[in-house]
Amino acid sequence: MAPDASIVLSGVPETMLWTLYNRAAETARDDRLIVDPMAVELVGRINYDFAARFGKPSVFHPIRARVSDDLICRYVDRCADDPVVVALGEGLETQLWRVDDGRVRWVSVDLPEAIDVRHRLLPHHPRMSLVATSALDDTWMDAVPSATAPFITASGLLMYFHETEVAGLLGRIAKRFPGAEIFFDAIPPFFSRKTLRGLKVTKTYTAPPMPWGIRVDRLPLFLDRIPGIGALTIQTYADPFPRRTQVYAFLSHIAFLRNRLAASLVHARVASAHA
Numbered sequence: 001m002a003p004d005a006s007i008v009l010s011g012v013p014e015t016m017l018w019t020l021y022n023r024a025a026e027t028a029r030d031d032r033l034i035v036d037p038m039a040v041e042l043v044g045r046i047n048y049d050f051a052a053r054f055g056k057p058s059v060f061h062p063i064r065a066r067v068s069d070d071l072i073c074r075y076v077d078r079c080a081d082d083p084v085v086v087a088l089g090e091g092l093e094t095q096l097w098r099v100d101d102g103r104v105r106w107v108s109v110d111l112p113e114a115i116d117v118r119h120r121l122l123p124h125h126p127r128m129s130l131v132a133t134s135a136l137d138d139t140w141m142d143a144v145p146s147a148t149a150p151f152i153t154a155s156g157l158l159m160y161f162h163e164t165e166v167a168g169l170l171g172r173i174a175k176r177f178p179g180a181e182i183f184f185d186a187i188p189p190f191f192s193r194k195t196l197r198g199l200k201v202t203k204t205y206t207a208p209p210m211p212w213g214i215r216v217d218r219l220p221l222f223l224d225r226i227p228g229i230g231a232l233t234i235q236t237y238a239d240p241f242p243r244r245t246q247v248y249a250f251l252s253h254i255a256f257l258r259n260r261l262a263a264s265l266v267h268a269r270v271a272s273a274h275a
């Protein structure tokens, strides 16, 4: 058995432990949406009081993980050539091991302190490369194999940027990767404002500021303004598994509430050739 691991993270990189904890807790449920034994093993091994820090486990991170797993699996199945997945802000996601078909090449991009933790705690994988840089620094694009249009996922990342940074990043992805698929999630503006005031999750944990919030009904226009990008599906977290989000799913049928309160899951595509 691997030894206990001590890690010191703060600010946005610490949020990787929050999502890890929720994936591990989800795996233990009878009605689980994802099976992530590596997350369970890591939560057992990392010397960190997850429950005290983050409180009751939530289904929302597992919903995001499951929706992106399904999209990536479909992309991988469709790829005649070796599929390429780029995971921006990957933290301690173990998604490669959940979706691997034996061919997929994986590029994991995160800040240096996060990549250091990933490097220390996750096993080496021959088809995964780790890139220690900000997703806003385009040098990661040079690490992406060029034969296939990649699938680029950014789960739990873009809300930590400003709107101009998000639009700029998506625009540069569109220019560089014709035909790529993109997955990301977005929080609503009211929630963004709460985090800017200091959102206390538990007595000991305050979520980091999340400057970018956008209403689910404003996402199509936002994406339309980025040359080359077209939305494939935009849904709320309540849409894919309503049985697991009952009250939220019920409220989300009321357009006024849905548009103001819902967080979004976005699947988009870059046009194959564009100006």
Ligand SMILES: C[S@@+](CC[C@H](N)C(=O)[O-])C[C@H]1O[C@@H](n2cnc3c(N)ncnc32)[C@H](O)[C@@H]1O
Residues within 6 Å of the ligand: 012, 013, 014, 015, 016, 019, 020, 088, 089, 090, 091, 092, 093, 109, 110, 111, 114, 133, 134, 135, 136, 154, 155, 156, 157, 160
């Ligand atoms: C909420 S966690 C999400 C981790 C993972 N995607 C998941 O769903 O479990 C946010 C991640 O974004 C990373 N991050 C924050 N700012 C970043 C940046 N400028 N560039 C790349 N990654 C960043 C953090 O280090 C952290 O791993």
